[in-house]
Amino acid sequence: MNWLTNFVRPKIRALVSKRETPENLWEKCPSCGQMVFHRDLEANHRVCPQCDYHFRLSPRERLTQMFDDGRYERVEVPEVAADPLKFRDSKRYADRLKESRTKTDEHEAMVIAVGRLGGLETVMAAQDFGFMGGSMGLAVGEALIKAAEEAVSRHAPLVVIAAAGGARMQEGVLSLMQMPRSVIAVDDVREAGLPYISILTDPTTGGVTASYAMLGDISIAEPGALIGFAGPRVIENTIRESLPEGFQRAEYLLEHGMLDLVVHRRDLRTALTHLLALLTSAEAIRDVPPATDPLLALPSGAHLDGVA
């Protein structure tokens, strides 16, 4: 890598990035097919105004939506061994990694940040489905461990926003070992007496669901998110039956007792802030609007009178 590729390329990329080009002023909703004007989509937390489909978010978009004033500081994740298996299928894993890095402008599939939620310092880890399906390999495991260490040392709650197809196959059994490693990470937060909140977004499946994502002190999912251990196609091929309506969707899991809440993205920040303030006995929270969902408790005492 030379100076040009390192420093000039990203800027050029930013200038011509997809969102800025005129043909991308409109985005097609993958659910209802409606063309949505990008400003309307941004204003609506990247949720389709027509059908409520929650678009997948990059970690940057997610962290900006969640933290107070959209402000946060990134936490550097220690470097891990690259391509330990020297894996290759139709393509080299090393090349797939490079492509994902170029495409996302991120180094790996989990971004760690520290910021404030209603004034309360919080560590957040956001998984990037756009980076090789968000898959958990050494880097994601290491990011979770780092996020947990950061939470413990700052005495701050940990929020993990999961989005992944599962383990990073290209790292073989070492990706499987990230399951116990991530469990150790979130348990360290718990043992420090701090809340660990898991937010499951579309999709969260495989080894990611079967480790940290399902171990939250409180587990919240976004509406319609696909959440499960085995993927729906694998199940269909195994049992040779069609799957029930809404199977493995957030609402289905809620009905089956696997989640605490399903929260619309526009209320997510409010609900999270409120819960964290309660769990940490923090002072009254600031600058957070009341939730629009009447099922969710309102964030400030002044509003509580109106709740039935």
Next chain:
Amino acid sequence: MEAFLDFEKPIAELENKIRELRHLADTGDADIGEEVARLEAKAGALLVDTYANLTPWQKTQVARHPNRPHFGDYVSRLIDGFTPLAGDRAYGDDPAIRGGLGRFRGRPVMVIGHERGNGTEGRIRHNFGMAQPEGYRKAARLMKLADRFGIAILTFVDTPGAYPGIGAEERGQSEAIARSIETCLSLSVPLLSVVIGEGGSGGAIALASGNRVMMLEHAIYSVISPEGCASILWRSAEHARQAAEALKLTARDLMGFGVIDTVIDEPVGGAHRSPPGAIDATGDAIEAAFMSLDNLDGGQLKSSRREKFLKMGRNGLYGGPNRA
């Protein structure tokens, strides 16, 4: 009836020839003793040679061999007075994971493991070792029980993976696996895990987050089955052979990665040719592993187990971090 694997065909042919010659000898012709001895030596050498050079895909087939000793075989040869304990106290009892108390060479132990079952009926009853959430919840319950009474835990891992079904998902397969891993990591008693056949993904690690993890020589342990990996990355399960190579799923590979602690040698021709030999060798490895942990107190057992997993992927593995 011996079940031969496809790569064992030359061995099977030699053994057939030996059988035919013996049959001839029985019917009168006495002049073939030398020929039988020569063929037997040849078959023996071929068996040694074949099993010393198994490819990852061949090991996958050996690991899944129907005659390979399973959980029940290990328990009946290694555990005295095994008393099975059933149920998850929430929904049911899963026959794909068995557990119970007994004595291993005098030491009280909680034994837990996947049971693949023997014979068609047995395999169906135990669902081919593919567990439901109840199985993992039973495992976690038994581990906690052992922990309370200071009883060491021994797990045998042998599963194609957790069962992918509607009910399994509805009852929280992911949560059950996650809690089982969490329980493994919380224990203040020794936890030893032996991968005796197939260590299939999350369904395996749920029982194998132990202080010492051992593997039989021809066992495999992987994040995904070669067939599953091939159908995703090569878009065809027919590339399973290549996927098995790429996944680095053999005991030797895992030893190199620092993911397992011990490789247990199998008898010539694999555990399925001599189950007692394989089980006794496993017993010796278990005894040595228990003894290596005897001087650690509860806190040390828990913290060293956590450190062991935290280390994986950090500096020191494969000569330290390097950029792509």
